[in-house]
Amino acid sequence: MNCELISVGTEILLGDILNTNAQFLxxxxxxxxxxxxxxxxxxxxRLRLLSVLENAAKRSDVIILTGGLGxxxxxxTKEVCAEFCNKKLIPxxxxxxxxxxxxxxKNTPMPESNKKQALIPEDAxxxxxxxxxxxxxxxxxGDTGLVILPGPPKEMIPMFLDSVKPYxxxxxxxxxxxxxIRTFGIGExxxxxxxxxxxxxxxxxxxxxxxxxxxxxxxxxxxxxxxKAEALMKPLLDEINRRLGSYIYxxxxxxxxxxxxxxxxxxxxxAAFAESCTGGLCAKxxxxxxxxxxxFHCGIVSYSNEIKHRILGVSxxxxxxxxxxxxxVAAEMAxxxxxxxxASFGISVTGMAGPTSDDPDIPVGRIYIAATDGETLYLKELxxxxxxxxxxxxxxxxxxxxxxxxxxxxxxSYPEKRSEGTDIKEFINSFKEV
Amino acid sequence: MNCELISVGTEILLGDILNTNAQFLxxxxxxxxxxxxxxxxxxxxRLRLLSVLENAAKRSDVIILTGGLGxxxxxxTKEVCAEFCNKKLIPxxxxxxxxxxxxxxKNTPMPESNKKQALIPEDAxxxxxxxxxxxxxxxxxGDTGLVILPGPPKEMIPMFLDSVKPYxxxxxxxxxxxxxIRTFGIGExxxxxxxxxxxxxxxxxxxxxxxxxxxxxxxxxxxxxxxKAEALMKPLLDEINRRLGSYIYxxxxxxxxxxxxxxxxxxxxxAAFAESCTGGLCAKxxxxxxxxxxxFHCGIVSYSNEIKHRILGVSxxxxxxxxxxxxxVAAEMAxxxxxxxxASFGISVTGMAGPTSDDPDIPVGRIYIAATDGETLYLKELxxxxxxxxxxxxxxxxxxxxxxxxxxxxxxSYPEKRSEGTDIKEFINSFKEV
Numbered sequence: 001m002n003c004e005l006i007s008v009g010t011e012i013l014l015g016d017i018l019n020t021n022a023q024f025l026x027x028x029x030x031x032x033x034x035x036x037x038x039x040x041x042x043x044x045x046r047l048r049l050l051s052v053l054e055n056a057a058k059r060s061d062v063i064i065l066t067g068g069l070g071x072x073x074x075x076x077t078k079e080v081c082a083e084f085c086n087k088k089l090i091p092x093x094x095x096x097x098x099x100x101x102x103x104x105x106k107n108t109p110m111p112e113s114n115k116k117q118a119l120i121p122e123d124a125x126x127x128x129x130x131x132x133x134x135x136x137x138x139x140x141x142g143d144t145g146l147v148i149l150p151g152p153p154k155e156m157i158p159m160f161l162d163s164v165k166p167y168x169x170x171x172x173x174x175x176x177x178x179x180x181i182r183t184f185g186i187g188e189x190x191x192x193x194x195x196x197x198x199x200x201x202x203x204x205x206x207x208x209x210x211x212x213x214x215x216x217x218x219x220x221x222x223x224x225x226x227x228k229a230e231a232l233m234k235p236l237l238d239e240i241n242r243r244l245g246s247y248i249y250x251x252x253x254x255x256x257x258x259x260x261x262x263x264x265x266x267x268x269x270x271a272a273f274a275e276s277c278t279g280g281l282c283a284k285x286x287x288x289x290x291x292x293x294x295x296f297h298c299g300i301v302s303y304s305n306e307i308k309h310r311i312l313g314v315s316x317x318x319x320x321x322x323x324x325x326x327x328x329v330a331a332e333m334a335x336x337x338x339x340x341x342x343a344s345f346g347i348s349v350t351g352m353a354g355p356t357s358d359d360p361d362i363p364v365g366r367i368y369i370a371a372t373d374g375e376t377l378y379l380k381e382l383x384x385x386x387x388x389x390x391x392x393x394x395x396x397x398x399x400x401x402x403x404x405x406x407x408x409x410x411x412x413s414y415p416e417k418r419s420e421g422t423d424i425k426e427f428i429n430s431f432k433e434v
Numbered sequence: 435m436n437c438e439l440i441s442v443g444t445e446i447l448l449g450d451i452l453n454t455n456a457q458f459l460x461x462x463x464x465x466x467x468x469x470x471x472x473x474x475x476x477x478x479x480r481l482r483l484l485s486v487l488e489n490a491a492k493r494s495d496v497i498i499l500t501g502g503l504g505x506x507x508x509x510x511t512k513e514v515c516a517e518f519c520n521k522k523l524i525p526x527x528x529x530x531x532x533x534x535x536x537x538x539x540k541n542t543p544m545p546e547s548n549k550k551q552a553l554i555p556e557d558a559x560x561x562x563x564x565x566x567x568x569x570x571x572x573x574x575x576g577d578t579g580l581v582i583l584p585g586p587p588k589e590m591i592p593m594f595l596d597s598v599k600p601y602x603x604x605x606x607x608x609x610x611x612x613x614x615i616r617t618f619g620i621g622e623x624x625x626x627x628x629x630x631x632x633x634x635x636x637x638x639x640x641x642x643x644x645x646x647x648x649x650x651x652x653x654x655x656x657x658x659x660x661x662k663a664e665a666l667m668k669p670l671l672d673e674i675n676r677r678l679g680s681y682i683y684x685x686x687x688x689x690x691x692x693x694x695x696x697x698x699x700x701x702x703x704x705a706a707f708a709e710s711c712t713g714g715l716c717a718k719x720x721x722x723x724x725x726x727x728x729x730f731h732c733g734i735v736s737y738s739n740e741i742k743h744r745i746l747g748v749s750x751x752x753x754x755x756x757x758x759x760x761x762x763v764a765a766e767m768a769x770x771x772x773x774x775x776x777a778s779f780g781i782s783v784t785g786m787a788g789p790t791s792d793d794p795d796i797p798v799g800r801i802y803i804a805a806t807d808g809e810t811l812y813l814k815e816l817x818x819x820x821x822x823x824x825x826x827x828x829x830x831x832x833x834x835x836x837x838x839x840x841x842x843x844x845x846x847s848y849p850e851k852r853s854e855g856t857d858i859k860e861f862i863n864s865f866k867e868v
Contacts (some may be wrong), residue, residue, distance in 0.1 A: 011643045013470045015461025016614075016652065019453060022475070027449025036447045037482060041456070041473035048471060055489070072626055072633070072642060106819065111623045131822060152644070158822045180450075189545045192506055199507070208506060209445045210586070218450065273735075279721025280714030283735040287713025290789055290826055298741045301707075301717040301733030303726070307775065311732070341741065355724055385540065388565060388592045392724055 003034040004060040008068040010043040033176035044074045067151030069134035071113040082121040089119040099133045127163045177229035178220040183247040188215040213398040256404045263411035264295035272341035273299040274333040276350040281400040298341035312336030328431040330368035353395045367399045371406040376421035437468040438494040442502040444477040467610035478508045501585030503568035505547040516555040523553040533567045561597045565589045611663035612654040617681040622649040647832040690838045697845035698729035706732040706775035708767040710784040715834040732775035746770030762865040764802035787829040801833045805840040810855035
């Protein structure tokens with residue numbers, strides 16, 4: 001079944017809003033076996049929306065529209081879709097009651113303009129909105145289904161999961177199943193060359209992707225059933241596992257931090273972070289994972305030398321002699337937060353995120369990451385090579401990814417130590433002036 | 435001039451990648467006075483890409499394509515565009531040299547597959563890539579310009595800013611200018627009603643948007659020159675300023691944190707955060723701002739009660755009597771981090787981000803935010819009302835926004851105190867058992 005997404009909203013065309021809805025829906029539809037062949041964004045404009053609907057209805061079995069269901073006069077998606085399907089808009093009592101109740105709950109008077117949100121195209125299936133005031137709906141234009149959803153993700157996502165997903169599942173017969181093999185520490189080209197013969201496979205297909213400093217392989221099979229699709233993929237997955245080995249941090253894992261939290265929980269371990277250039281991003285990413293509180297209790301964002309010394313116990317001599325962006329300061333930060341927190345592992349990040357460097361000897365993109373169990377040090381020097389004026393976000397993100405990956409590798413080998421470790425006290429002492 | 439964006443990549447249609455390029459380009463094009471009327475995403479598929487190109491060429495003066503310039507066999511954007519424009523692909527010596535130099539710099543052998551990236555359509559303007567291996571190019575199909583850019587944002591963005599923007603500026607005559615009036619603490623509907631008569635203005639236009647718990651008004655004017663556009667907007671901006679007053683945190687500000695950092699720098703103030711449910715997000719957001727190190731030295735992510743007590747000095751009695759999600763613990767956290775850091779202001783966040791609550795008395799979405807200068811407490815209880823299974827990100831983001839806004843309000847009124855403050859020591863003492 002072919003599906004097309006239409007995002008409606010001038011604010012997307014002006015770049016005010018990042019279109020996360022298209023990503024969410026595409027991912028969901030792929031997992032349901034729908035082919036999303038086109039995504040289109042159009043403004044809150046009747047004629048252009050009609051032209052996009054006409055194109056889409058010719059080539060797609062299902063069209064999913066998001067946005068333009070708000071209370072303001074420029075919100076016209078429902079009106080234009082009703083016109084496109086030759087349907088009238090009719091007031092829906094239950095929708096109006098829900099909108100009134102929504103405002104009552106927030107203890108706010110209902111603006112008059114919200115009333116138009118309770119108008120529904122005749123014969124449409126109404127999709128209730130438990131997180132906002134705009135109901136969605138499902139209509140038909142010939143054989144093509146039109147699914148109309150509100151734009152705000154916090155309203156659209158629950159409505160899709162609760163009401164639209166079951167509707168779509170009832171339409172589809174073929175099963176498409178994918179597995180994402182996620183790696184860290186290898187580039188897309190190098191990864192692709194290791195599996196170049198497998199990339200030519202037709203069913204399952206194997207496709208490489210790169211994003212945010214990571215590379216992944218997506219294996220996708222089409223079959224009559226879930227079981228048959230899994231059986232088709234099994235030999236390929238085994239072969240890829242064999243060739244990529246320790247680069248793989250998870251199959252269908254959402255993120256390194258998710259894998260790290262899972263490993264720590266399984267082994268009853270905890271972690272603490274001491275962050276300089278990442279400024280809290282490691283802590284933020286690990287606490288993105290619901291249930292992180294079992295494995296993460298303490299993060300210190302030590303953005304100045306004084307805080308590195310006073311809270312983490314980094315020596316003032318090393319800070320002034322080697323600078324905050326140095327291997328020995330990274331080691332002292334990791335050891336400091338390990339001791340302060342009592343966690344199983346202390347992980348630190350210090351580096352030059354950019355866009356400019358305040359030290360001529362340290363290029364933008366140089367980052368030191370240290371991990372320790374209190375005895376052994378695992379140290380990584382990273383040179384991202386990114387120093388353009390917009391490099392800061394990238395350097396911070398990749399630094400945090402590397403720190404989280406060091407934590408993952410520590411947890412993975414536990415109770416064994418990793419082979420690349422050195423004695424942390426000896427390491428720190430070796431920097432002392434003789 | 436009408437412009438259309440075509441994002442090429444099956445990984446976008448599968449939802450593996452969030453299309454941030456479309457947002458970046460749309461924003462840039464709007465600021466240049468180009469109308470982006472359509473954005474389209476299509477897979478790495480010759481026939482479908484040709485069909486999208488044909489549609490776009492009919493209705494647009496400039497088409498900007500991103501993605502599909504990689505070294506792997508599924509990357510076909512340049513090949514299909516050359517076919518569409520009836521041009522041959524010719525090896526470009528300088529591009530090949532740059533690709534070889536890129537790998538040499540990384541100390542990695544060049545994979546054979548990267549050679550095809552040095553093939554360029556004849557007569558095209560070549561766009562050099564200083565951040566990757568794929569050059570871009572500009573071609574013509576009749577009167578329509580085709581701009582072909584690599585997909586990875588870290589390559590696309592500098593190439594656009596350095597090479598494409600000057601090219602586009604040379605094409606356009608009319609000036610479109612916008613100002614974004616960004617507010618915090620008022621909803622989109624309520625804001626729109628305060629300015630409802632202004633929303634009908636034709637030039638300048640005034641349009642309301644809501645995103646991420648904030649509402650903004652965009653004022654846009656078209657004129658012959660920048661100066662005339664500014665003059666058209668001035669009376670409207672003044673009127674909006676008058677009506678929305680203290681809800682406005684900035685005109686054309688990028689974020690609350692940017693405004694907060696700016697205010698703190700101007701007044702030579704510093705801030706420290708003590709975070710529980712936001713888990714480092716406040717620190718991460720403030721350090722997103724380049725130069726934050728002048729105003730931010732210390733963040734404590736105290737994710738467990740033990741760390742709240744041991745590092746921040748929150749009383750064990752209050753933690754066990756009132757729980758970690760309580761007004762008094764928020765106040766003690768803020769005071770604790772203010773003292774520990776020596777910063778001008780201590781800001782704390784503690785709350786139930788969800789998706790589930792471990793305390794029947796505390797609903798998901800209840801958040802306490804405290805700010806203090808060491809003497810006066812500014813306390814905010816937030817009930818986001820969001821408790822669906824995907825509420826966690828939203829609740830954390832909105833909590834951090836509120837905390838950053840409290841910091842902004844403290845810095846804004848400094849050296850005066852804000853009117854809504856109370857004595858922090860009296861407040862904390864009032865919770866003591868008698």
